Amino acid sequence: MELLDLIEGRRFMGREFVVWLWFESEMQETNLEPTGADPVSMWLEAQITLVLEKEESRLKGAIPASSPEAKEALRQGKLPKEAKMRLVRGDREFVWTLKADSLGLSGLKLPTQLKKNDEKHEVFYERMMLLEDLETSLSALYADFVRLRLADPWDDEVVPLMTSWAHGEKPDAGAYLATKRAVLGEKRKRKR
Amino acid sequence: MGATLGALRGSLTFSRFYVTGDIPDDVPGTTLKRIRANAFQPLSPDDEKNEGAGWANIDDPFDTDLDHEKVFYNEYVCLGLRLDRWAIPSSLLKQHLREAEQALLAKKGLERLGRQAKADLKTMVVRKLRRQLVPSLKSYDVVWNLRTNVLHLYSQSERIATLLDDLFKRTFKVDLVPESPGTAADRLGLDAKEARAFAGLEPMTLARLEEEAR
Numbered sequence: 001m002e003l004l005d006l007i008e009g010r011r012f013m014g015r016e017f018v019v020w021l022w023f024e025s026e027m028q029e030t031n032l033e034p035t036g037a038d039p040v041s042m043w044l045e046a047q048i049t050l051v052l053e054k055e056e057s058r059l060k061g062a063i064p065a066s067s068p069e070a071k072e073a074l075r076q077g078k079l080p081k082e083a084k085m086r087l088v089r090g091d092r093e094f095v096w097t098l099k100a101d102s103l104g105l106s107g108l109k110l111p112t113q114l115k116k117n118d119e120k121h122e123v124f125y126e127r128m129m130l131l132e133d134l135e136t137s138l139s140a141l142y143a144d145f146v147r148l149r150l151a152d153p154w155d156d157e158v159v160p161l162m163t164s165w166a167h168g169e170k171p172d173a174g175a176y177l178a179t180k181r182a183v184l185g186e187k188r189k190r191k192r
Numbered sequence: 193m194g195a196t197l198g199a200l201r202g203s204l205t206f207s208r209f210y211v212t213g214d215i216p217d218d219v220p221g222t223t224l225k226r227i228r229a230n231a232f233q234p235l236s237p238d239d240e241k242n243e244g245a246g247w248a249n250i251d252d253p254f255d256t257d258l259d260h261e262k263v264f265y266n267e268y269v270c271l272g273l274r275l276d277r278w279a280i281p282s283s284l285l286k287q288h289l290r291e292a293e294q295a296l297l298a299k300k301g302l303e304r305l306g307r308q309a310k311a312d313l314k315t316m317v318v319r320k321l322r323r324q325l326v327p328s329l330k331s332y333d334v335v336w337n338l339r340t341n342v343l344h345l346y347s348q349s350e351r352i353a354t355l356l357d358d359l360f361k362r363t364f365k366v367d368l369v370p371e372s373p374g375t376a377a378d379r380l381g382l383d384a385k386e387a388r389a390f391a392g393l394e395p396m397t398l399a400r401l402e403e404e405a406r
Binding site for chain 1: 199200201203204205206207208251265266268270335337340342344348369370371372373374375376377378380382385386389390391393395396397398399400
């Protein structure tokens with residue numbers, strides 16, 4: 001695939017990734033276990049923007065993703081264009097806004113210990129180490145999403161469960177986790 | 193003026209790139225000369241171009257005399273992408289142009305100026321005003337991790353990304369691939385079945401068909 005196609009023709013995967021993270025977070029009560037990385041707690045908070053072509057729903061609040069309006073937007077076929085997120089890894093908390101179309105992060109707050117008056121290089125290394133920790137988690141989550149998205153059960157099993165969730169029904173979390181384990185477990189075995 | 197938000201301090205807003213191509217084994221040992229050759233050069237009022245970009249110290253955009261210590265932080269290459277621009281307020285330019293045009297018409301006893309004369313007059317006025325102004329300065333942090341070959345540009349502007357692409361390739365003779373949902377997926381090492389699925393992927397919807405039909 002040409003680079004331009006790879007970039008422009010697959011931007012929709014970013015929006016699908018955000019909605020999958022949202023679904024995952026609700027199915028697993030925020031406790032996510034990305035393959036090959038440390039477990040994390042993660043959820044959407046404060047604001048989310050969902051779009052379908054030129055129609056846009058911007059929702060704000062403590063946890064707008066839990067609001068009826070957010071699910072209504074999904075039912076209308078809208079997907080998240082950007083969402084504010086919080087991730088907890090060990091005793092470290094990260095907050096940022098994810099731009100779905102580019103996977104760009106903005107307004108990222110790092111849980112730094114050092115202060116701005118500390119030695120400049122040490123401050124920089126701490127920031128880069130924390131950033132890399134966060135990116136390791138996000139990359140592992142994205143890799144899990146892509147593996148699942150490209151596997152056969154996505155259309156037949158995962159999308160119906162996500163649709164049921166978006167429509168306010170109670171999807172079978174056990175069935176979802178079994179499907180996910182089957183796909184990602186298979187990949188893990190093959191990698192060994 | 194130091195960068196207020198970016199790699200060194202404050203909250204972080206950035207875009208990511210993958211550095212690919214023929215990356216030298218010893219980047220610090222082989223690229224400093226080229227970094228210095230592409231360091232920011234001050235704009236001149238007589239330049240035809242309206243802006244100029246080049247490398248600066250990540251911690252001080254006024255410092256363009258780059259050395260090893262200012263650029264290489266262990267496994268990181270740290271640079272400021274400095275962009276200076278002549279920003280003449282349009283109302284100021286219009287007023288000065290009007291005055292200059294009237295003075296020229298009076299001097300030559302003419303009623304109106306031709307297109308070329310107007311263009312020459314504008315160039316002269318712009319250069320005169322530039323001498324009275326200071327170019328606007330912006331600097332964007334750029335951090336290349338040599339261990340992962342992931343680069344962070346502390347901006348999400350496409351224009352700045354294009355400037356970076358040009359300056360970075362010219363300096364380091366390597367390629368930059370912007371991270372996006374597609375390029376990130378492509379780098380996962382998809383097997384043949386996944387690659388086929390990826391090539392034919394269509395966007396999903398969580399709307400139910402009967403609701404769409406309403």
